[in-house]
Amino acid sequence: MIQDTLQKASLAELFSLIEKLPGPQGHLFRGQRNAAWSLIPTLYRLTPNIHGGSIAESFNVFEAELIDRFFREGLPYLPPISRSYSNDRALAQHFGAPTRLLDWSEDPLVATFFAVEQWETTTDAAVFMIIPEARFRPEDVKDFKALQSIAFRPPAIDRRIPAQRSMFTFHPHEPKDQPFVPLEQRPNIGINVSNPHGAGGSARAFAKIVIPQPLKEQLFLRLSRIGIDRRNLFPGLDGVGADTAARALSGQWM
Template sequence: MIKEIHIDTLEELLPLLTEQEYRPDLDRNRSPYVYRGMSDSSFKMYTSLSRNCKGLQEHLEPAILENFAKYAINDEPSIGHSVWRQMILGQHYGLPTRLLDWTQSALVGLNFAMTEENLEEMDQHDCMVWRINMSEMVDHLPEPYKYAVNRKHSTIFTVDMLKELTGNSLKQYDTDMGSSSMVIIEPPSLNQRIINQHSFFAVVPSGITDIEKFLSDNTEDTVKYIIDKKLRWRVRDMLDQLNMSERIVYPGLEGLSKWIARHYYVK
């Protein structure tokens, strides 16, 4: 089930930014959620691999990863023996992969929802932030995967855990997941961008061709926050005041240039 929540005021935005669960075992509050911001509420969730390769993604994916590893290994030797590391590094640099970006930070998710390449479109359409519950995703995993992640007292997988469970095989992962489960992975801190974005990835198996249908059919705690287009500039400016901008999510000159361009944009 996917619950839609429409946000028309700043006050209605507050629950998105503050939702947590009390953990009696820790006597602390923790968030079981990850978020994905999208600049247009009409957009569907697709991986870059499915957009790039259409129906041939299962056939072309091995060649994409093999060629990336072959030419990129000089820059990052650790990717040589792990398809998961190849995916994560490639995703960062625009390689088509089966990974879908998520973040543990609601602010980062909101930042991406409030970001437009064409600033003239900022108030032309609503945007949205997706939220999924990581504990709920674990509930649908095959038993060996559940055991592996529960043994770590976690809901998140690492590349080493996936490599051990799958034998570094994409086909094995697809067989294990079928069409009713997928893993959320926390990437290694390969660079500052991954760190600043609090990055997580959903590793979408080939059996899941419609991600939103999968969430609708298999989850009870998925939320789609739809934010009214009239709020976008106000929220965008508020995020700047909270030090959440392109300068944070894209550290370096790229983010600085994006931030300056938007800061001096004339409406």
């Protein structure tokens, strides 16, 4: 994974970094408010209380039980979409249940917003960018052995999905008998592209941009001024209320 650091609280500087990093187009972006956090799907952060079989098989059973509980308990509130392997996990992930999916956006500004939204915290933030090895629904993939990241577009469950230009990546548990390896620690994730620094050879289309803590507030304010805020990314009164509170905290409520 290539890593770089934003030097100025400038969206132009951010886009300049993005354009320098590997891969011509088709990136997905993910913002994290703490640059030290690893890229691990919520399912794999847990310890399944299931015995027998490999670690991967235990997670398969654990996830299936969590999905079953989500749909059983959530039945009165479910949107009218057809059930399938990918739809079930997209819906569960969207509403906070643990799955093997990670949330991404096709819009780097949306990812940057999620990275710096809590600008008052004392940690650096980060934006990850990746071109996954494949774009398929997981149930349409016959062999996962050569694939570590598979992207798919979720159904428009609610207005947040299109507003945030949401995408999910699916991550199988490999190797099956070992703990899940965080994505940023994997040398061969993301498609192969030409070396972005002109040194010949190739590089993986997977990168991390660190946003130092002192730059977060100004980036948050710049994003707010162009409408990248809770009001627009979370359509509805909850989003309006959260945006009003955030602007009050930053002194930009007018």
